[in-house]
Amino acid sequence: MQARIPAMPQSRLPMRYLLLAVLAIAALIVIGLAIGLVNSLLEFYERMANLPLLLRVPLIVVAAAAVLGLALLAWKLLRPGPGANRRSQKTEPLDREAIATRVAELRQREAEAESLEQELIELDRRRLSGDCHVAVFGEISTGKSSLVRALAADSVVDIDVVGGTTRWIRHYTGTLPDDRKLVITDMPGSGEVDGAQREQLARDEALRAHAVVYVVDSDLTRAQDAELRWLAGFGKPLILALNKIDRFGLDERISLLAALGERYAAVTRAIVAISAGGKENFQRKLADGSIERVVRERKPDVGSLRDALMEVTAAGAEALEPAREAAVLSSVDQRSRALARIVAARESETIVQRYTRRAVVGAMAAVAPGSDIIIQGALATAMVRELARIHEIPVRDIDVENLLKRLGLSIRNTTAIVLAIAGNALKAFPGLGTLGGGALHAIAYGLAFDSVGRAIAMTLAEHARLDADETERNIRDLLAKPSRDRIERVAGVVVDRLRRKD
Ligand SMILES: Nc1nc2c(ncn2[C@@H]2O[C@H](COP(=O)(O)OP(=O)(O)OP(=O)(O)O)[C@@H](O)[C@H]2O)c(=O)[nH]1
Ligand SMILES: [Mg+2]
Incomplete structure (x- = not known):
């Protein structure tokens, strides 16, 4: 504060002259450029006018196509991506009905949504009471x-x-x-x-x-x-x-x-x-x-x-009601979104477990279980679709297909690692080691399938779309450090299956 007051006025004077000079030069340059541009345009127009019609028309068509192409390119580059779309959705005005529907759905999915429902009831009760x-x-x-x-x-x-x-x-x-x-x-x-x-x-x-x-x-x-x-x-x-x-x-x-x-x-x-x-x-x-x-x-x-x-x-209360309602709705909206994420995570876990189990059973039935089943398998497709539904994200068949194709390739590249993990699992659980190569493959396959499911669920929860790069990264992370819990579960399915066969 102190330093600002005394010195400023004198030291500013030469600066102002300098600034004025720079501005004057800049203005002259701009005027010069503008005159040059107008001149060139006029010259161009005259030359075009002198050209025979047969040459003029194709030139105009080519120029128009170039401008159109450029505009299209600009639109492609600058248009907001799907992520931006999703962000702007969040800033839309709060829709009471949409929020109430989400809360009711959460209730049906056995989520702890009662307090949110109560909040909406209280919102109406206070409005009707007319109290401030x-x-x-x-x-x-x-x-x-x-x-x-x-x-x-x-x-x-x-x-x-x-x-x-x-x-x-x-x-x-x-x-x-x-x-x-x-x-x-x-x-x-x-x-x-x-x-x-x-x-x-x-x-x-x-x-x-x-x-x-x-x-x-x-x-x-x-x-x-x-x-x-x-x-x-x-x-x-x-x-x-x-x-x-x-x-x-x-x-x-x-x-x-x-x-x-x-x-x-x-x-x-x-x-x-x-x-x-x-x-x-x-x-x-x-x-x-x-x-x-x-x-x-x-x-x-x-x-x-x-x-x-x-x-x-x-x-009066009535005039203050819209802001009050917006505040309560914004809180219910946030809380219900957070709850929906928790419920989605819980349901995803169940789905991934269920499909992994089915996949392992399927793999054991096959002669030579391999990662290709992940790519082509109807099971993987059905799992992705269910996960997307839970996260309320619409997906196209072609996107699911492309994703699974790509993940299949990346899984194939990591098969050696997965087999090594499965091998360790066999050592870690006494008794499993005696089960032989088929069991090893089945565990490896189950772990890979389970990782794919989890990685997709994680990607959907975080990015709200089927992002292949992100899913691949998640798979790598999951395979790098599979939890004892997951290995046990997959191995459990294999053992269970073999016992039944016996
Ligand atoms: N000097 C002074 N003390 C005050 C005044 N108002 C409250 N106090 C004192 O501040 C202390 C806390 O008062 P409370 O009214 O219980 O405060 P509170 O914010 O309701 O506290 P919590 O319910 O515990 O969060 C008491 O010792 C009061 O006597 C004031 O105007 N002047
Ligand atoms: Mg108090």
Whole structure:
């Protein structure tokens, strides 16, 4: 700050002249080029006009084809790829119906989607109630409960010096100076050690409210800054309340508020300084000379916050509903996508296991099991199709075919490695070694098939398409370090099969 002020004006003067000179030269060059271009165009036009028609027409056709070809090439190079398409899908406005459908589907797939369903029911319930909800949010012990009590004077609210006093979400009714009622929510504080679950509870509730009061009792920490900006991102009215101002002197108060204003005016609707009250301890000297410790309620001073609340909720719950709904839907959308990914991973595991089992059994039935079965096998195709369906990714037959062809080649190149792993598996599991070469091949084949399935599932989950390069990389990784669990499972199928044969 200091260095910027004195030196700048003088040192800037010669720079400006230099800049002006450079600009003037650049302007002259541009004008010269433009004149040259116009001249060339006119000359070209004249020469074309002088050409006989028989020569002129083919020239025009060739030029038009060249321009068209160039445009097509540009379109091919610049058009957004499938990945970009998928990304833009995510920024589309949230579709309530699509989200509800996904949640219902997840419920059918036995996913833990009940809380998401409840969230949507609560969304409607609050809309129909017509109440205006204000959430009091902030880190532990910043004075949220004291503030709720000051705003909803008749309520009994838990207040304690010990952080983490409020453990559940509770609603109270407060009355504004213009007699309008607000449902005010007290909630657990964020930033509590081991309080991640309660913090999530509070964050979800903050999204359900029409407006949020973010309470701090000093300048914001990095974590508070991030939390405030996260809340602001939902576009709902957000008030920053600096609490416990009774602890600051007037100068300190003014400079703190100015600093907050500079940083957060753009993301909040109002920044207010308050004293929510709370309890104060002091000592009193009695007539007999003894000292008595007294705890008494501090007188709250929350007028500026009441005014700010009156202003931000003036339009009423209905007007604030779209932003509230968008916030809740965005949360449900994110959570349901995350859950869908978990369910897809779980279902993929089952599918890969099922098909690997079938493939191993098939391979043992064949005379000389080899990697070609992976390429051509109807089993592999069916597995890819099922995996794609689970990940909700449409795939064309030709894409599946091409992918399997390519993976078959790469598996063939790694057959030696797979056989070596299978050989080690035979050694690692006593008794397997006596099963002979057929068993070795079957285990190798099972491991390869299992790796293909897993690699495809991983690629679909991460890239949302059948990316051959990525799948090959995943296969290599999986084959490089097959887990004991996988080897055991594949070997188990082989042993089981052989026993049955016996
Ligand atoms: N000096 C001062 N202390 C306050 C004020 N408001 C609250 N406090 C004190 O801050 C401490 C925490 O108050 P609570 O209202 O329980 O804070 P909370 O944010 O609800 O805390 P948790 O529920 O534990 O997250 C208590 O000791 C209050 O007495 C205030 O305006 N000034
Ligand atoms: Mg509390």
